[in-house]
Amino acid sequence: MAYKYKEVANTLRHQIQNGQYEPGELMPDQNQIAKNFNTTRITVHKALQLLMVEGMVYSKRGSGTYVRKDYVPNQHSDNFGKVSxxxxxxxxxxxxxxxxxxxxxxxxxxxxxxxxxxxxxxxxxxxxxxxxxxxxxxxxxxxxxxxxxxxxxxxxxxxxxxxxxxxxxxxxxxxxxxxxxxxxxxxxxxxxxxxxxxxxxxxxxxxxxxxxxxxxxxxxxxxxxxxxxxxxxxxxxxxxx
Incomplete structure (x- = not known):
């Protein structure tokens, strides 16, 4: 089954890998991302949590979600995003x-x-x-x-x-x-x-x-x-x- 949150996570992942969001950059808030994907804020929350598990983004209370500063884009890495x-x-x-x-x-x-x-x-x-x-x-x-x-x-x-x-x-x-x-x-x-x-x-x-x-x-x-x-x-x- 293809869950919506995984589709959102996959798209955001590719956007970060392609440099649309730079390391250390603040991403759009969850309401805006939900609007962009025509989905719910809860679905976006789950997608962002998946990217957090992968070590790609982090959340700062009261501020938003950021791309990790130590993240180095590598579109060709087969191991990226896999849980060790x-x-x-x-x-x-x-x-x-x-x-x-x-x-x-x-x-x-x-x-x-x-x-x-x-x-x-x-x-x-x-x-x-x-x-x-x-x-x-x-x-x-x-x-x-x-x-x-x-x-x-x-x-x-x-x-x-x-x-x-x-x-x-x-x-x-x-x-x-x-x-x-x-x-x-x-x-x-x-x-x-x-x-x-x-x-x-x-x-x-x-x-x-x-x-x-x-x-x-x-x-x-x-x-x-x-x-x-x-x-x-x-x-x-x-x-x-």
Whole structure:
């Protein structure tokens, strides 16, 4: 299926590649782009988010969307716009195939989203979201602590599902995961890290991954933060130049 937001993203991508919008340049606002493409502002928002995931543009609150200053136009690059392996949101179960992945569910509740959550998930401020907290284990050893916010309209979740694989459940529901915007950084362990076993003491280093993930129709379905013990955490990325 050819989604409208992908058509908009493809056209904007080509315009940036062709130099119609220069690195660092402010792009038209979303209402103007929607008018140009005879579509809705939500569709444009999804298209721009896709370009953000690809590292082509960035959004500045209160100012607009800009082409990244470090972007170098290259119309002949076959790799441009592809999500690198480190950014693919496979989940713990998929990335640890052949191993036993289990979960300890700490929380499964629902509430009204914060303004920031509603904006990122492109939902109404009155639409409820799941609050999910769980500790993941691989072959019986602590792998990560996950804190996830997900719209309840996406799917129905139970503790039984959370003890297994959320992404596997989404696929069984016929939902296809398109990509993710991921930020990886280091942090100092807090009380939650110690309580969940991610760290032995407060202040110890932990690896943190924050991500916003999307379905293939452009709908964001997950805001999550995963925290990993520094002793067993390693990121590997294959980079093609």
């Amino acid at each position: 392996p480190i950014d693919k949101p496979f989940g713990a179960t998929m990335t640890n195939q052949g191993k036993t992945v289990t979960s300890k569910v700490l929380e499964l509740s629902a509430r009204i989203p914060t303004k920031d959550e509603a904006d990122k998930l492109i939902i109404q401020p009155t639409e409820p979201v799941y609050v999910i907290r769980r500790v993941r284990y691989v072959n019986g050893k602590i792998f990560a602590y996950e804190h996830t916010i997900m719209p309840t309209a996406i799917t129905t979740l139970t503790e039984d599902i959370l003890e297994k694989s959320i992404y596997g459940h989404l696929q069984q529901e016929g939902l296809s995961i398109e990509g993710t915007h991921r930020i990886v950084h280091a942090d100092k362990a807090d009380h939650t890290d110690v309580d969940t076993g991610i760290a032995k003491k407060i202040g110890e280093p932990v690896l943190v991954i924050n991500q916003l993930s999307y379905l293939d129709d452009g709908q964001p379905f997950e805001i999550s933060e995963s925290r990993f013990p520094y002793q067993t955490s390693r990121l590997t990325a294959d980079i093609t130049l």
